[in-house]
Amino acid sequence: MTQIHTLDPGASPLDYYGFELRRCREAAGLTQKQLGDILGYTESLVGQIETARKCPTLEFSERVDVALETGGLLSRLAVLVMRHQLPAWFQQVAELEVRATEICSFQTHMVLGLLQTEKYARAVLGSLDRSDLDDRVAVRLARQRVFEKEEPPTFWAILSEAALYQEIGGADVMRGQLRKLLASENNPRINIQVLPFSAGAHVGLQGSFDLYRFERDPAIVYTEGYGRGHPTADRATARDCSLRYDHLQAAALSLGDSAELIRRVMEERYGGQRESGRDPVA
Template sequence: MAHINTLDPGASPLDYYGFELRRHREAAGLTQRQLGDIVNYTGSLVGQVETARKLPTLDFSERVDAALGTGGLLSRLVGLVMRSQLPAWFQQVAELEVRAIEICSFQAHMILGLLQTPAYARAVLGAVNRSDLDDRTAVRLARQRVFEKEEPPVFWAVLSEAALYLEIGGRETMRGQLAHLLAFEDNPRINVQILPFSAGAHAGSQGSFDVYRFADDPAIVYTEGYGSGHPTANPNTVKDCSLRYDHLRAAALSLKDSAELIRRATEDRYGEQVA
């Protein structure tokens, strides 16, 4: 007889997801293989998700919700599951992203996580450690669902021109990443500005940072080091970084000129014409 793990649904969001998946599957009178056949996944994968040995994806969750008539339960849970898999020091930041009505981000060297493509994210995360890379990439990309909310945050990203030329993941990956940035060109809630090399010394010279603003709570500034994050609501820090961000946006190219620079970088550096 196969050993069946008994999950404690209170142990973690992933355990709770697996517990609910098994409960609804059994209530429908289906085996793992039968459910897998219905949703076009293997029965083995269904079993791994039920025993919290495999992360569920949004696609898997939506298919199972439809097959079992769960009213979208698993699709709602998957975001919580993904956030729980982030490094402990970053989980608070993921919560800030979900709650914020405005996010202002300055990145000095690379494209930030909320705007990364799968290939780019995989290359960044696998630079030193390639263990569990599929799951870690999926967890990072799941944060981007914040833009699918009924009321998504207004997002401002100021990227150093260096981020366009630091070749992460190879030429094809960079072509896809820069095309992804251009896809937001007509989206008034996601705004990408490039800080050109010609700006010289600038207000972000001390490093990357984010400012999160909320409907009813004080703004929070977030900075990051190796393996650690530093959110703070200190009014003086928030005031200083908000002023710095205003200066960065003023020194950056306009939205239109930023898009043109991204196009030129794609053509000149990575050899593909972008319409």
């Protein structure tokens, strides 16, 4: 219990979250066990989160906000906590995702994080290191809340056809992942194109990259290596990557043809069933 009394809310977003959770719980006159029973979680979990030993999920935070009538305080803090849990070199990218009015992404071999399902993200993040995997997956999925903003960014994603065939997590995981891509088919804010194998040599052969555009600030290009990210606001680099992206979009399949290819790969390679009619797969 000493940890609870000495928790410093200024030490980190996680400590601040734990401090506020404890303050709200005690203001409601509840013990950790009583709050856990109301939320459907264990007393131990509530205690671990209050003492900054466990990262809260968005689901946990939303339940607390309802139970303790906090006005959404914990849910808002949870987003900050999760962003802070990202590797230091990636935290700037998470900020760019939130600020950008348009995000353009080209991926050569896998579905990018903003479009990943939980199981796909778990397979990707756990391929080398499975420590704190639940927390790391939750943090990655939390980034997708950028699409729930009042004014979400316009998102363009070009996936190499190879990303559809790289069987990450097994057939069931891939089937669910491709369904998620198709679920965005009628969302004008999320546009997914596939660069087919038949495109041959193309201007993205040097690797994946993301391009962030803003209402007033200069565009930023982001590339990534092993354990390190490389954001740059260099204007020449931004112009070059913008031109490359234009050429990649021209070489990629149309939105409709891309969806049809994704649907076909899901059915033929991973055993997915085509929905009746022309409606997108849910």
